[in-house]
Amino acid sequence: MEQWQRKVSRRDALRLLSAAGGLAMVKWSQARASVAEQLPVNQQIEPFTGPGPNPHWNSVGPYVNEPQKAPLILLTDRPVQLETPRSYFRSVLTPNDAFYVRWHLPDIPHRVDLAEWRLKVEGNVDKPQTLSFSDLTEKFKPVSVTAVNQCSGNSRSRFQPRVAGGQWGNGAMGNAVWTGVRLRELLDAAGVKQGSVQVQFQGLETGQGPKGSGSNVFLKSLELSDSALDEAVVAYLMNGEPLPMLNGFPLRLVVPGYFATYWMKCLTWIRVLGTPDENFWMKTGYRVPDTPRGNTTPEEMKAGGVRTVAISRMPVRSFLISPDGSSKIPAGISVTLQGIAFSGYGKIVKVEASEDGAKTWREARLGQDHGAYSFRTWEVVWTPKIAASYTVAVRATDEKGHVQPDEPVWNPGGYLWNRIEKQEIVVGKVSGGASR
Ligand SMILES: Nc1nc2c(c(=O)[nH]1)N[C@H]1C(S)=C(S)[C@@H](COP(=O)(O)O)O[C@H]1N2
Numbered sequence: 001m002e003q004w005q006r007k008v009s010r011r012d013a014l015r016l017l018s019a020a021g022g023l024a025m026v027k028w029s030q031a032r033a034s035v036a037e038q039l040p041v042n043q044q045i046e047p048f049t050g051p052g053p054n055p056h057w058n059s060v061g062p063y064v065n066e067p068q069k070a071p072l073i074l075l076t077d078r079p080v081q082l083e084t085p086r087s088y089f090r091s092v093l094t095p096n097d098a099f100y101v102r103w104h105l106p107d108i109p110h111r112v113d114l115a116e117w118r119l120k121v122e123g124n125v126d127k128p129q130t131l132s133f134s135d136l137t138e139k140f141k142p143v144s145v146t147a148v149n150q151c152s153g154n155s156r157s158r159f160q161p162r163v164a165g166g167q168w169g170n171g172a173m174g175n176a177v178w179t180g181v182r183l184r185e186l187l188d189a190a191g192v193k194q195g196s197v198q199v200q201f202q203g204l205e206t207g208q209g210p211k212g213s214g215s216n217v218f219l220k221s222l223e224l225s226d227s228a229l230d231e232a233v234v235a236y237l238m239n240g241e242p243l244p245m246l247n248g249f250p251l252r253l254v255v256p257g258y259f260a261t262y263w264m265k266c267l268t269w270i271r272v273l274g275t276p277d278e279n280f281w282m283k284t285g286y287r288v289p290d291t292p293r294g295n296t297t298p299e300e301m302k303a304g305g306v307r308t309v310a311i312s313r314m315p316v317r318s319f320l321i322s323p324d325g326s327s328k329i330p331a332g333i334s335v336t337l338q339g340i341a342f343s344g345y346g347k348i349v350k351v352e353a354s355e356d357g358a359k360t361w362r363e364a365r366l367g368q369d370h371g372a373y374s375f376r377t378w379e380v381v382w383t384p385k386i387a388a389s390y391t392v393a394v395r396a397t398d399e400k401g402h403v404q405p406d407e408p409v410w411n412p413g414g415y416l417w418n419r420i421e422k423q424e425i426v427v428g429k430v431s432g433g434a435s436r
């Protein structure tokens, strides 16, 4: 027996025990009350992703490791489609190894031998070109553009009713500095013939496309008269480095402002066309209703007669990146809301943030201007006074006066989502260390 135990009488021991017990009881009931206060009152179960009131920012697939890539969120594995986690959008440029990946056909290239690789510029031209990689880097002037690559189906999981296709969260986008040769210079070198209408792009992969479509190659075309072509670059560098294989090594088309469907990866053929391209990926795929915001309804689609156009520029969007709502933030202490904004129609001129679910707005401070088609960072300092659950919202305005609406959009392709983003942020009391 220990010394102290022998010194305590039985009565003393009982007294001590009951005191300790009493004390424990008080603490326990207090703790229960304060725990109850902190638990959600609304026990409704919300979906992690999809169109719910507070959907998960990213899709919910597992993280995977692919060659030349950091762990990214797996959407599908054949062909491989990977989504970029939210935290990577804290910087204005998206790292190459974290850049999202999207392919259509299963047989994607895994290596390219630059000694053998050629870019052909053919079709309705006077001087067909066959260019080696060093022809591109040495015979043409290098140009750089910072531009957002966003999949037409980014945020498709928000569509209600649900539509077919990859159920992307918000991470099917990225921003990079693209360096290469102006597309117009290549076309000029080949000498486009009078009466040509479009220019078609083809990559290196093959494989079966959608059943019955006869599409075993991925082909996209743009109108020769389209002003987007003046800004287009065939890029051999991404953020100053060779492109990752999964993002189109050794060369990809970059069409600033346009959805990424035109940004042909592993570009090997440029074909000038005398008649409009009628291939599956132009005539059937990637079309949107010719209506404001590309909006329609399942009923209108069923009734038929919804006129469509090929998808083109990206509508204005903005995102809150940090804080991300994953942990409670303390009341009475200022926090910087940070995020990004962009538009395919030009420069972002205004970003506003709301702490009351898009009722009142405060203008954010914009970060450095990296060009009209780049992400523009924004920040606004917020000091939540009271412990509560807040709905932070963000909306951007571009130089053409487009403002993000607080209305959803619906079309069968699941394209053009740009509704105001909202994020639940829980603010808690700064307690004296009690309930830790
Ligand atoms: N060769 C090739 N290029 C392609 C595609 C493709 O399937 N094959 N998909 C396009 C589409 S729809 C998107 S969203 C972007 C994705 O670019 P990333 O994988 O570099 O992010 O590539 C575009 N370029």
Ligand SMILES: [Mo]
Residues within 6 Å of the ligand: 102, 150, 151, 152, 153, 260, 261
């Ligand atoms: Mo896409």
